[in-house]
Amino acid sequence: MTMWDMIVLWIGGAMTLMIFSFLYKDNPFYKFAEHLFVGVSAAFWMVKAIQTTMIPNMWAAIWPKSVTGILHAAQHTEPNYVRLIPLGLGLLLLSRLMPRIAWLSRWAMAVLIGFTSGTYLVRYLQSDFIAQIRSTLIPLVVVTPQGLDVIQSLLNCVLVFGVLCALMYFFFSLEHRGVVGGISRAGIWVLMVAFGASFGYTVMARISLLIGRIDYLGEWLQSFGKIL
Amino acid sequence: MKKRVPLIIIFCVGTLFVLAIFLPFPPFPAMEGEVSVWFDILKGFAFVLGGGNLIRVTADKIRKGHPDRFYLWVTLVGFFGMLVVGLLQLGGPIAPGGDFTTEGLWFRRIYDGIFAPCMAAIFSTLAFFVSSAAYRAFxxxxxxxxxxxxxxxxxxxxxxxxxxxxxxxxxxxxxxxxxxxxxxxxxxxxxxxxxxxxxxxxxxxxxxxxxxxxxxxxxxxxxxxxx
Known part of the structure; x- marks a missing residue:
């Protein structure tokens, strides 16, 4: 482990402890780590966006000679002046920072929203709406060469009627009374199972992160031995 | 101008991309791919806008003598520190694809020392809050x-x-x-x-x-x- 690795490990360990100190109560150490994280993460995503998207896709496309030798992909390519359009729209978006001309940013936002609306309208219709309905159209009675598969038939019924019941719960054009009320109540049960499963997975993901952090702190403590 | 133009832009762009699905001849099939790149570039500008907004809001609070101004300075120092290190590529160049895992890169050191531990620690503290919420709600x-x-x-x-x-x-x-x-x-x-x-x-x-x-x-x- 180099000296730099050790310094990074120590800073990381200190930051982890500062964040964990919030479990006791809000305190200056937590506030320090929280504010530092806000600043660093904003700059991190900004640098990532500039390095991964804006320079290779915009700058290198408009002015390939300027990045020759830096970006290999841009060598010997002709300028693509169409990319001046996103540059212009991006500059319009930045006008948001100047209150007098902030309204110009709406034009760039309008292009973003228009593109998203147009593509999402068709994409969600195809991938989520139609595909999900198609996947629900399965046989309710499953017959195998060995005969009737009762358990699989029941499970398929749970899936098909579960989707219908849960959809009925979201259908507000009919009052949820009588038969409709009963179906919608069954829909709530199906949704509760789905929420319970999601909750279980969320807890597991957070606990695995916590184990990772405790492991990291263990590594940090071991570094004491290396120094001593 | 301020309200009507955005409405017209949305109508034209949105309709164009819906119609593009039904028009399988050039330039329509390639259009979505090209505009997706524009979309990514605009997302990059949105991050720059977010950074600019952070500076503006933080500096404004410091100027008005906010009680937490020491921590606001910490935010600004963290922001400019990471920005300078990333843009000037201190310790070596960031690879064209944005890969910053090269040994010795300062950007990576700040990522490993501050960004990654803070993010993982913040999310892992949720394990405690989720458990305590579950104890009450479950x-x-x-x-x-x-x-x-x-x-x-x-x-x-x-x-x-x-x-x-x-x-x-x-x-x-x-x-x-x-x-x-x-x-x-x-x-x-x-x-x-x-x-x-x-x-x-x-x-x-x-x-x-x-x-x-x-x-x-x-x-x-x-x-x-x-x-």
């Missing part, structure tokens, strides 16, 4: 809460060796009571049914909202008179 007060509790319990146990060993002694004809079996079936059937209904609902919501935006019915993104 009481079998009614039928719905009981179903939620059982489903979460089976999912949590089904992923652990303890869950497997708890019911491993059951004979084969009672296989349907074993936790791994229950875990798998709950995930594949009732959970899929619930998630599918939610997905269909989300898809319908997105489709109707997209139509509202394209037709100019939804205008909340334009903001109030002041903006």
């Amino acid at each position: 009481r079998a007060k009614n039928r719905e809460a009981t179903i939620l509790l059982i489903a979460a319990f089976v999912i949590l146990l089904g992923r652990t060796p303890l869950g497997n060993s708890l019911t491993a002694w059951l004979p084969d004809f009672l296989n349907f009571l074993k936790i791994p079996w229950l875990f798998e079936k709950i995930l594949m059937y009732p959970n899929t049914a619930g998630q599918r209904a939610i997905l269909i609902g989300i898809a319908l919501g997105i489709i109707s909202n997209s139509l509202r935006l394209i037709l100019g019915v939804e205008r909340s993104y334009l903001g109030g008179e002041r903006s």
Whole structure:
């Protein structure tokens, strides 16, 4: 482990402890780590966006000679002046920072929203709406060469009627009374199972992160031995 | 000019991309790919806008003598420190694809020392809050809460060796009571049914909202008179 690795490990360990100190109560150490994280993460995503998207896709496309030798992909390519359009729209978006001309940013936002609306309208219709309905159209009675598969038939019924019941719960054009009320109540049960499963997975993901952090702190403590 | 032009732009761009699906000849098929790149570039500008906004809001609070101004300075120092290190590529160049895993890169050191530990620690503290919330909320007060509790319990146990060993002694004809079996079936059937209904609902919501935006019915993104 180099000296730099050790310094990074120590800073990381200190930051982890500062964040964990919030479990006791809000305190200056937590506030320090929280504010530092806000600043660093904003700059991190900004640098990532500039390095991964804006320079290779915009700058290198408009002015390939300027990045020759830096970006290999841009060598010997002709300028693509169409990319001046996103540059212009991006500059319009930045006008948001100047209150007098902030309204110009709406034009760039309008292009973003228009593109998203147009593509999402068709994409969600195809991938989520139609595909999900198609996947629900399965046989309710499953017959195998060995005969009737009762358990699989029941499970398929749970899936098909579960989707219908849960959809009925979201259908507000009919009052949820009588038969409709009963179906919608069954829909709530199906949704509760789905929420319970999601909750279980969320807890597991957070606990695995916590184990990772405790492991990291263990590594940090071991570094004491290396120094001593 | 301020409100009508954005409405016209949305209508034209939105309609164009809906029609592009039905027009399978150039330039329409390639158009979505090119505009996706524009979209990514604009997302990059949005990050720059976010950074600019952070500086503006933080500096404004410091100027007005906010009680937490020391911490606001910490935010600014963290922001400019990471920005300078990243843009000037101190310690070596960031690879063209944005890969900053090269040894000795200062950008990577700040990432490993501050960004990654803080992010992981913040998310892992949620384990405590989720547990304490579950302790209060997860009481079998009614039928719905009981179903939620059982489903979460089976999912949590089904992923652990303890869950497997708890019911491993059951004979084969009672296989349907074993936790791994229950875990798998709950995930594949009732959970899929619930998630599918939610997905269909989300898809319908997105489709109707997209139509509202394209037709100019939804205008909340334009903001109030002041903006």
